[in-house]
Amino acid sequence: MPILSVRGLSIEYRTRRGPIHAVRDVSFDLEQGETLAIIGESGSGKTTLAVGLVRLSPRSARITGGQIVYDSGRERVAVLELDSEELRRFRWAECAMVFQAALSAFNPVITIWEHFFDTGRAHGMHDRHRVHDRARELLHLVHLDPDRILSAYAHELSGGMRQRVLIAMALLLDPRIVILDEPTTALDILTQRAIIDLLRELRRKLHFATIFISHDLSMAAELADRMLTMYAGRIVERAGVDDLFYRPRHPYSIGLLRAVPRVSGALGSVASIPGSPPDLIRLPRGCTYYPRCPFHVDDCRESDPPLLPVDTPGHEAACIRWEAVAARIGSAAKPVAEKLA
Ligand SMILES: Nc1ncnc2c1ncn2[C@@H]1O[C@H](COP(=O)(O)OP(=O)(O)O)[C@@H](O)[C@H]1O
Ligand SMILES: [Mg+2]
Structure with missing residues (x-):
């Protein structure tokens, strides 16, 4: 309980x-x-x-x-x-x-x-x-x-x-x-x-x-133990800490991971996510992350996706493209921030 x-x-x-x-x-x-x-x-x-x-x-x-x-x-x-x-x-x-x-x-x-x-x-x-x-x-x-x-x-x-x-x-x-x-x-x-x-x-x-x-x-x-990723007022990913870190399924979580400074990295290796969050007064139709998302397709403009289970247990993402994300990330044994760099 x-x-x-x-x-x-x-x-x-x-x-x-x-x-x-x-x-x-x-x-x-x-x-x-x-x-x-x-x-x-x-x-x-x-x-x-x-x-x-x-x-x-x-x-x-x-x-x-x-x-x-x-x-x-x-x-x-x-x-x-x-x-x-x-x-x-x-x-x-x-x-x-x-x-x-x-x-x-x-x-x-x-x-x-x-x-x-x-x-x-x-x-x-x-x-x-x-x-x-x-x-x-x-x-x-x-x-x-x-x-x-x-x-x-x-x-x-x-x-x-x-x-x-x-x-x-x-x-x-x-x-x-x-x-x-x-x-x-x-x-x-x-x-x-x-x-x-x-x-x-x-x-x-x-x-x-x-x-x-x-x-x-x-x-x-x-x-x-567990993490929730929040974007524009909504939870867009929910996962155990290892799943979120090594197997993120929402493009926004990947953006956040890439923004993690690497201790070993050269100066200026911190990437911030290009673009800015939507206007919370006039929210756009479709996925609110769409304009900033490298994985987007036309369908992403149609409706804001609900949180749905992905390929690892107890893990949910609000993204119709999570499989494309998974194909790119896989189940990396190394931190994604390094893998994507
Ligand atoms: N007292 C307030 N009056 C009006 N808007 C607010 C107020 N506090 C926060 N906001 C707006 O609500 C949104 C969420 O803010 P906030 O909860 O502070 O985010 P975070 O803690 O993630 O930085 C932002 O767009 C912010 O500008
Ligand atoms: Mg705050």
Whole structure:
């Protein structure tokens, strides 16, 4: 039984030009204890989806359809039907989130301890001593020195230390799901690796399920069990991490793989995908990736293909050309990014 089930979720932003269809008919399950990565270029709807899952969308956003069901182990909870009090409890105690850009969102005039205390209090944890004990434990777990950190101000800490603090804070109420939106993006490469290692270790010790959002496929691949590729608000491929990495079946996933910088590669070996994503207000007919796709044929203009099973088990792609893609990629034993170069 999945811990989180999302079915047909659609989210729009109202603007003067018309609604922006930022998340379109998204369905997926998150299994107990697993790490699901959601990858896609900037603007593909990852943050809109993540924030929508914990019902923290901005006022201009509207959920136009779908269901989110959380299985607490005791009962099944329809997240879209929770009232504000129930949501507050759901948010930190069941499902916590580390937001994109949260690194710069610390209040500069209060200490890290006060951030912990405020977070606890906002979610019904009023006992100072209990918050203090738990904060110390968690800081230990993220390999920071509690004595030094709790009395510090955010500006006294490095980016990597602040990210560790944010992760510790997300774990304050022992959530069963942790959503991390681009948690390593603002950090240098060594710090990124250290954060990935830390997340792996925490997951092993605390057994939470993770939704890991990133535009960086190589980071996501190090942590994830399964991956979803998102393009123009839709999921276009769903696969186990090895299948997505070695046997991608959607041309957009290949584009993302090619955009992975190679450690051994010469400078400038990073390819970005030519062209740009479609206008999410006036979506074109047919496959939204069609104009950028090297595999396209005329039929791709007819309708936007649904996610359908491909040649490996538990693997789906929204592409009528997946067989042509498979013929080109095969089941490469080597990373596709190298093979295509
Ligand atoms: N508050 C907002 N108001 C209007 N449009 C928004 C807002 N936030 C995001 N968008 C638009 O929604 C689309 C998806 O954005 P986002 O979810 O941030 O993508 P990602 O996290 O994958 O970069 C983009 O076209 C973006 O411009
Ligand atoms: Mg984002």
